[in-house]
Amino acid sequence: MASPGFDATFYDLQLRIELSPENLVGTVRVRGVAREAMSSLVLDFDPAMRVEGVLDRNGQPLASSRPDGALSITLASTAMVGDTIDVTVYYEGRPQVTGLGGFVFDTNQSGKPAIWSLSEPYGARTWWPSRDHPGDKADSVDVSIEVPQPLTAASNGVLTHVEEVIGGYRRFHFEHRYPIATYLVSVAVAEYDVDTQLYRRPPALAQDLGELELPLVHYSFAGNGAFEGSHPQYGFQYITDIFPVLEHWFGPYPFARELYGHAQFTFGGAMEHQTLSSMTTNYQGTMAHELAHQWFGDSVSPGSWRDLWLNEGFATLGELIYWQATEFPDVHDQIFDIYYRRALQAEGTLVLQDTTDVLDMFAHSRVYAKGWMVLRMLRGIVGESVFREILKAYAADPRYQYGTARTEDFAALAETISGQSLGYFFAQWVTEGDGYPFYSARWGKRPNGASWDVEVTLEQTGNARTFQMPIWIEVQTAAGARQFLVFNQLDVETYIFTVQDEPSGIIVDPDRWILRAEDVVVTHMDASPELPSSGKLSLYPVPAIGRITVESTWGQPVAADLVDGLGRTISTRLLPPGKTDWTLNGLAPGLYGIRTAQGVTHTFILSGQ
Template sequence: MHQQLLLTVFLGLLLQPSVTLAQSIDACAETRLQTNTRRAVVTPQHQQLMSKYDITFYKLELEIERDRTFINGKVTLQANAMQPLDVFAFELHPNMRIDSVFVNDQQVTNISRDDANAKIILSSPIAASSIVKAVIYYNGRTYTRQGGSIGYGFNTAVEPQWGNSVTWSLSEPYSAYEWWPTKQVLSDKADSVHVFVTTSAENKVGSNGTLTRVVDLPDGKRRHEWKSNYPIAYYLVSVAVSDYEEYTLTAHPTGAPAPIPIVNYVYRGGALEAYKEEIDYTPGLIEQFSEQFGLYPFYKEKYGHSMAPIGGGMEHQTMTTQSTFFFTITAHELAHQWFGDNVTCASWEDIWLNEGFASYAEFLALETFNIPAAYEWINGAHQQALSRPNGSLKVSDTTNVNRIFDSALSYKKGASVLHMLRFEINDDAIFFRGLQEYQQRFAGKTAYTSVFKKVMEEVSGLALDYFFEQWFEGEGYPVYTFEWKQEGSRLMLKSTQTPSGNTPFFASNLEFRLVLANGQDKYVRVRQEQPSQEFILDLPASLQALEPDPDSWLLMRVQDILENPELKFMKPAQPVLYPNPTYSQNITIANLTFSATEAAVYNAAGQKMRHYTFSPNLKPVLNTTGLSAGTYIISLTDGRQYYQTTFVKAGDTP
């Protein structure tokens, strides 16, 4: 959709922004949190057996109806043997009865089952590097609990508003085994998947990839044959069955060789009329995200939606399952096609690489069309993250679904941390180029936070160890007290930071809006690298008010802002620094009131360029060779006192 049309329909949505925005991340998280009894389901010994092969292909051939959870199925698991195999292990819920099994076209009758742990005992071992094709015939009514219509791997319900019967899957994180034989290992993506579903002729079936054909069968049945040739994680394989109405759009992102179809399966009975304007945002969002993250990763197939009463959305690859079409839900689930589907977190401890990124995409979508709504969103995200003073992005207990999909941490703190990383890099072109590089380098694969960090370091040229140690490994956030005193044109600003949790200190750039008596606002950016730090600033008029972080970049709590007449200025004699401007020569710092032992040089963007150490009681001398021409900030300290000023590098030679 053209941006002008998207803007027109979006402005109507923003007449009630608080209602719209409140649905966003919480709805996505709620979809998963209803699985709070789910855990990783097989034993470590069984996981070891499954590690002996690499999945290459899934084919699901299922008989499903829209009003029941009974499945009659045949599933093919094709793999490469990484080690010699005398056992082929997989996962399947005990509710499901195995009828027969064939391995490499030979029937095998020796099947061992212990809860979810299923093993095919092979009469003839399979050599390493060989292809293994296991075909499993099975049937049964899928696992549910009374009242548990959401949050199990396979469900059916009558949607209360529109009266449609729907059967759908929702496998994240550990529920695929409830409805098909599988291997629930994030790092082992299949190279491709086929999903063939036979159902009553009046039904439609939503699934992954392209609907290659619909075959008429006897007894009023049809087989819907979906095929996808992109790598896919086990939990993204999906089905949704109902007597849907179909509504198709196209997106035209830059770089796509052909329009991308957007296939929407919507409830009959008025749902399309109710949701059409909201669904119509989707092409414009695909086009926007393709500019920011790189071309939509599944452009050779499609994108789309299948409706199901799941209380939010689930980013099934190429065809999201959604219960509604709020702007931020649609943006969130679409963004998962890049962050979660194309590049999938390699461990559930890194779930923020999926959910934090998709959540931040909600902000990016709003930022494009309505800045006030975007700031409302990011401030709300910060506030929810601040509710967890001891919380960490890193998930320490990956068996706990509640923790994996914690809205305050994996979603909103994840979005806040990305927003801060963008601020730290301080160059949007570089920030988005980093996201694009991450997508390109790990397309169809899985990734850990450590590799995302490495990509962003390479693209930005910054050392980001400290950032990820604080914000991924660390806990909580900084709490600030700001004090100031003005004498003439000089302002002393003292920033004191205490932690909310166990992480002792958060090194960060800080931005302030200084409201001056002459009616002007001055914005300043400084770098805090110790818990208590003083900054000397020059002002053209008296300070009337001090506003930290005016543009809501930082996850932080401000405890107090106060004028403190007891602050004492450092009074070094002039000149403090010479020669200034300088060429490729040493700079000497003289007449400080303390003996500096360390100095750091930052460019105008706040990026650290140099770090120096000095012997006590010696006059600091800094070599500027190799610095490009420009204005720099130099910070000097003895570990207790602090002084900051600027110098100009004029070039390499006079």
């Protein structure tokens, strides 16, 4: 493992790619600061790569050795805390293909060379020496790539110049002046058609975020038309439709001083390389996913691979919010169904307990689909506008932007912005709990003066744990449907709603705001429902103004809580038999309830004064 006391600040990768035989020749300068006294610098570097030598910044050779999976460099003198360490490593070899790829010599469908990297999560070390941990970002990176003509090379950041090199090679120089994690440093080489565009931030967004004209560069395999696309949902050119949607939700594109683009590769999927996503397809959903990663994954990187859902859940959210904003709403609905069902198959906690099995880490059902559903559930709890504020604040927070964040950082920020205690939510869905709730419901109706009371008993079965969630319950009547939000936290809980027209049915969680077993068995009881106890509370007037009268038919005093729409207790009283006035001064208009110790919640609306 690389030196934990080393803080990398800059990497300069000078690479030469040879095709026959396939070979990578590298000169990599590694600069950083000692955070503890260090007599040697250990970098992650795969033994398949042969190190020819290491020089210090004065050109003096340094001794090195190859302990397991690493390169250990003996420094000329012990570096003290705060000292700069600056070494250059000379090496070559054919990188071992591992994990999702690493560094790959391949050919595309035209039989032409396609050479590319995909280093997430542990692949950077297979082709260049670094402190290969997402928590140690360099402040900046230079990449130059020498390739035989007529190949074109692409990498992160701005192409500063191209030079001819003897022997029929060209060298492409890139500079990237933003912090970057090692796994996001990229190489993509092929015979490319290069198309450029500008993203002009639309006026409505520019009012909020300022003007922006961002260069866009797309590298498509020569002749395959990936830029134009052959179907309305395909084509790199449509990235200009995706940008405004994601900027609306996430805030300004984080690498706005430079550019964004796509480079085709043959991996099969895609990879959010910083400022230049590597793409197999030109499908807009994938483009939205990779662009979303520029905020979540690239600018805000995971502090640990355990927090991978902070990358993939957010990028998957990017797909869904993009499709919802387009003229293809049916695509949104299809993808919603597919991902929702996948999320039900997620195994284990969303925060990864094991980060050694790369394929398991990237199982779509968990960090992608369930990660997205967790964000959707959060949106359901805090509401759309607060949710958007959370996303934007998280992306822009100076503690995390261009740095890293952990799950607990995001959870704390969501609590701060929403003003809600969300510990129960993150514990049961992200950090501690797995699985999902199974709900069933029984309901009945009875006249209540000119209105109707609907009594709904919600039951959780099929999971050893009891989930605490706000749940929408829709009551259907001939005059239309009405939704009530209740906070469900017991295995068996009863709610009473009042509606004007005779109810004909109920639906639990009609809009799938909760990751739950898809079938909710709803049973109707024809007669007036059995009350769960020998007493009964009646509330009036409904809607309430300023106060509510609670009438109890219990023979003895019963304890009851006044709760808000999220089930949080506002005050508790002992209700004697008969009528009690409960004042509601200072409460905002909305849905409230009187909840008894027997788990029955009588909901009511408090209207404005």
